[in-house]
Amino acid sequence: MLFAAFDPLRHAFPSASPADLSWVINAYTVVYATMLIPAGGLADTHGRKRVFLLGVALFLAASAACGLAGHVGWLVAARVLQAMGAALLTPASLSIVLAAFPQNKRAVVVSLWGAVGGLAAAVGPSAGSFVIDHFGWSWAFYINLPIGGYALWRGTLLLSESVTSSQRHPVDIVGMALLILAVGSITLAIVEFGAPHWSRTELAILGFIGVIAAVAFMVWARRIQHPLVDLSLFQHQTYRYVNLATLTFGIAFSMMFLAFFFYMMNIWYYSLPLAGLAVTPGPLLVMPTAIITGRLASRLGHRRFLVGGSLLYAISSLWFFLVPGNEPNYLQHWLPGLAMSGIAVGLVLPSLSAAAVSRLPVDHYAVGSAVNQATRQIGSVLGVAVTVALLGHASLSRADFDSFYLLHVALALLTGLLCMRVDTKP
Numbered sequence: 001m002l003f004a005a006f007d008p009l010r011h012a013f014p015s016a017s018p019a020d021l022s023w024v025i026n027a028y029t030v031v032y033a034t035m036l037i038p039a040g041g042l043a044d045t046h047g048r049k050r051v052f053l054l055g056v057a058l059f060l061a062a063s064a065a066c067g068l069a070g071h072v073g074w075l076v077a078a079r080v081l082q083a084m085g086a087a088l089l090t091p092a093s094l095s096i097v098l099a100a101f102p103q104n105k106r107a108v109v110v111s112l113w114g115a116v117g118g119l120a121a122a123v124g125p126s127a128g129s130f131v132i133d134h135f136g137w138s139w140a141f142y143i144n145l146p147i148g149g150y151a152l153w154r155g156t157l158l159l160s161e162s163v164t165s166s167q168r169h170p171v172d173i174v175g176m177a178l179l180i181l182a183v184g185s186i187t188l189a190i191v192e193f194g195a196p197h198w199s200r201t202e203l204a205i206l207g208f209i210g211v212i213a214a215v216a217f218m219v220w221a222r223r224i225q226h227p228l229v230d231l232s233l234f235q236h237q238t239y240r241y242v243n244l245a246t247l248t249f250g251i252a253f254s255m256m257f258l259a260f261f262f263y264m265m266n267i268w269y270y271s272l273p274l275a276g277l278a279v280t281p282g283p284l285l286v287m288p289t290a291i292i293t294g295r296l297a298s299r300l301g302h303r304r305f306l307v308g309g310s311l312l313y314a315i316s317s318l319w320f321f322l323v324p325g326n327e328p329n330y331l332q333h334w335l336p337g338l339a340m341s342g343i344a345v346g347l348v349l350p351s352l353s354a355a356a357v358s359r360l361p362v363d364h365y366a367v368g369s370a371v372n373q374a375t376r377q378i379g380s381v382l383g384v385a386v387t388v389a390l391l392g393h394a395s396l397s398r399a400d401f402d403s404f405y406l407l408h409v410a411l412a413l414l415t416g417l418l419c420m421r422v423d424t425k426p
Helices: 002-012 018-046 048-068 072-099 103-135 144-158 173-191 200-223 231-235 237-266 272-279 286-300 303-322 330-357 362-391 400-419
Strands: none
Touching: 002 018, 018 048, 018 072, 018 173, 018 362, 048 072, 048 144, 048 362, 072 103, 072 330, 072 362, 103 272, 103 286, 103 330, 173 200, 173 362, 200 231, 231 237, 231 362, 237 272, 237 303, 237 330, 237 362, 237 400, 272 330, 286 303, 286 330, 303 330, 303 400, 330 362, 362 400
16 A cells, blocks of 8 residues: 555655655565564563554554654654554464464464455555545555554454463563564665665675674574574474575565556556556455465365465466567456466465464464564565566666566476475375
């Protein structure tokens, strides 16, 4: 939805530079990716319901502050708080769902959980464009208030706490600080790559600091009794390869989604609301596909759906490479590729989340899923950076998309190759 709000924000804050406005999106991305894993650790040790409700409340307060912001600096600050709230509620929500069902139902419930995200991706572009066009940019944030308020009310009444006092242990403050520094520095270096106000040397130093902090975090996690992230999780082959596949598919997914808008608006000259509506059919296929896949994967395992979905995603990229041209022909030239990509995402994305937690012990639900979600988020940051580098210049032509789609095919095939090592058969 924020993609649709970018141009109205530029008119609302005429004194702000494009770099300043980019932080309305980048600040959220960096903080969300940074806080996901610490938030998962907090949920596992201090109560999933407690952390979930805190996250919803913080997200609501920050959404209201975003809508009321009269200066771009205040808007960026409010977006930081909004990202912290989202990071708290995301792993806690999944772990609450997982704790409520037996292991043989996890594939189904995680697919349903992921399908809700697919539905949001379907509704977001068209609904967001309509709301912002008719009511202004602030309603990109105000629209969260009634939905989040209902979730907070019902969650307080209906959810039960899933962590007992005997499971609690002190928060790994040192590990949390090292991980925040590592993920935050690396993500910031990725997001700001190519920005005029950062030199290559500064970004290289920032990335180096992130790598050193990541190494220090791993050394620290092996030395203490209750680390923020139990590194033994990565001894499991499936968990290790699922997270690698999540990274590559996260890059590919964000690349494809942004490229849809670039193509529609710059090659076919669709308006923003029309482009949002044109993108919608693909994400709408994610939810039914994910529901069917989840039911089958609970009996058959996830590998065939992950590999098959990755291959279908590669085929959809080939379609966009070969078929659409300069002249708009939505039904014949665009919709078939969009349908293939939507089905492929429904096969792969929820299955990655489900496979990641399929063998986790109950006390690692939140942090294990948070690692997977953070990996996907970092992949999204990389995908946005690659897309902007390839397609972000002022005048685009159809030929500019050729290398982009070939890279997308390679990422989809690499995802399928990594998923060959996944084994979640009951």
